[in-house]
Amino acid sequence: MREQQREQAMKAFAEFLTTPMETLLERHANTSAESAALALFRSVANAVPAYRAFLAEHHIDPASVQTYANFQKLPPVTKENYLKLHPLAQLCRNGELESCDTIAVSSGSTGKPTFWPRFFTDELHIATRFEQIFYDSFQADTRRTLAVICFTLGTWVGGIFTMNCCRYLASKGYPITVIAPGNNKEEIFRVVQELGTGFDQVVLLGYPPFIKDVIDSGIARGVEWQKYHIKMVFAGEVFSEEWRSLVGERVGSTNLCYDSSALYGTADAGVLGNETPLSICIRRFLANRPDAAKALFGESRLPTLVQYDPCSRLFEVLDGTLLFSGDNGIPLVRYNILDNGGIISYDEMLKFLGEWGFDPVAELSIVGQASCLPLLDPSQDPNFTQQPLSATKVRGIHKLPFVYVFGRSNFTVSYFGANIYPENVTVGLEQPVIKEWVTGKFVLQVKEDTDKNKFLSVVVELAPGVEGSEEKKEAIASSILSQLRRLNSEFANYVPPEYQMPQVALFPTGDPEYFPIGVKHRYTRK
Known part of the structure; x- marks a missing residue:
């Protein structure tokens, strides 16, 4: 038996269950993300055999990395120069693959898949990203919610990971029930039609083109999506705001800033950031002002725009490519995921938009969260403790930095x-x-x-x-x-x-x- 793992799991889960989301999202205001990155580096350099070897190959003494400026000079790691060169166990802490309790698979496109081990506690970091969406966008703390997992199930990272994170939210007290038909359209139709009316809202979680196909196929066969108060969570694809509007119209969305959200995620490290009502509001403005979008992003095309918690995943930009650092089953320090993009602070974003005559915070305050959805009376569940934000604060506005993503810099589609x-x-x-x-x-x-x-x-x-x-x-x-x-x-x-x-x-x-x-x-x- 591994007593240390049990203690680690118990402590992390207790903290997740008892810590309000708002407290987690405000950490970066009082905690230096740079200090957290240095602490991660020291931990990885000390405990991960492959990273120690990587530093030695580059003639770097870990003790010499004392400041964030030193940290920024560390060579980025990639699949080619790091992950593919070491046995899987050597990429884990103490060289122990058994310290992880599950392994996901990604990209078998070259004939050899990449394995990504992780432990239960790694998923709790990601569950907070789902909590942001379910709390801020869907008000799932007060609405009985059926979460329908439409990602592919199996060894691939999306389906099982998403299901686990939604279940953790239910453990925290959210009235969420999870069902996982995967990418089986017939089963999705069946569970929505037979179970959907027993809930205040139904959330479909899946890849954007597949969710659209489910919705269109459902309409063709007479599924009345509007009566299920559909919400949507997307991942894996960039889509336009015209696409969001089209899909939202077909399910009867009443507030496009709050009725869907996209995740910026990867098998390498889970969810790195997520759309918020604020980021969607900004992106919809920029979709209508391509001149402003080009001035902000440097390109005419509209990237994915999300917010991120720098204490969970720290982003950097090197030659127009995103690097991130974060703790996982395979901890990653300055990892180059080969995505083109950039980062913008909260204040910089609002200042830029103000120069273009747009105030997204005021816009969301006007739009609010108007909805015809019935609310669950919390008094119906004496065990549920609601943790609302202040009555004057509009949900979905957090002073978190933004990251924008154009996509992989290699030649994939x-x-x-x-x-x-x-x-x-x-x-x-x-x-x-x-x-x-x-x-x-x-x-x-x-x-x-x-x-x-x-x-x-x-x-x-x-x-x-x-x-x-x-x-x-x-x-x-x-x-x-x-x-x-x-x-x-x-x-x-x-x-x-x-x-x-x-x-x-x-x-x-x-x-x-x-x-x-x-x-x-x-x-x-x-």
Whole structure:
């Protein structure tokens, strides 16, 4: 028996159950996030064999890292220079994989999956991100809530992790009941229709395109989403505010700043940040003011915008790429997740928006949380202790910093939460017969049709002298699909079967739009 683990679990769970969310979110105002990062570094340098070896390889004496300025000079760790070079146990504290109680899997796209061990206490940090959403956005402290987990279940990180975090909220006293049909649409329809009316609201948690597919398919078969007071939690995809509006309209949303929220998460370290009513309000303003968005983010495209707790996950920016540090089953110090983005302080954000004539705090105060939802009378449950914010404070406004994310800086595309690599498609084009038709160049994209449904587009360059035909397109699409299913377990399990077949277009050699001659080819487009 490992007595230390039991004591660790008991202490952490007791703190989670008894500490109000507001107290947790205010830590950064009184606690230096930089000091927390230094403490994490010292702990990892002392206890994690792989990180000690990493520092030695770079001729760094841990004792020399005494200030945050020293910390910022530490070389970032990546999958390539750190995680893939050491046995899994050596990446854990004291080289003990058994100190973790579960292992998740991510990205089997190269034929070799990445394993991410974690312990129960690691999930409690992430449960606070869910608490922010359920408390601030959905008022789930006073509403009987059915949480329907629509992420893929199994070894992949999304489904089980999300289910656990929602159950921890129920343990804390929230009137939340969890059910996990996974990405089985028929089962989702059944549980919502048979159980939904017994609750004040139903929360659907899943990948954005899959949730939209569930909603659209439900409408086609007569599901009356409005009577279930649907809320939504998304992860794994960037989506537009037009998409949020469209999906919200179809379920009868009455307040788009409060009726949905997106998580910025990763299998590497769980949820790093989450949308808040404030960040959504800001993002919707910026969606209507592309000039302001470009001035703020430096690009015309609109990134994901979330807030984060710097005492839980500390972000840095290096050459336009996000680094983060955080404690996990595999603790990570200055980890480069290969996401392009940046960070903005709370005060900087409000100052910038004020210069553009917009006050999101005032906007939320006006919009409030107007809703026709019935409230659960807390007196019905004598064991439930409500911990409300002050009556004058609008929920969803916390002075937390912002992080914005454009996406991976490598050449993947994200589709229904699955990372798809060009290498997967390449194999499909290298099969017998097909390889005689094509040059091997292609452009991989995720596009939307007129109804905002996503599909996987592959534009393929034909070999010189080869003419396209419907038969060739169908053969190439089938070959790519076969290899995607074979090589990429996320694709095979995350993407619904009816959305898996890529839409192939054939273009001649040297096409100036997709395959210009003399220019370094890019295999993906965002």
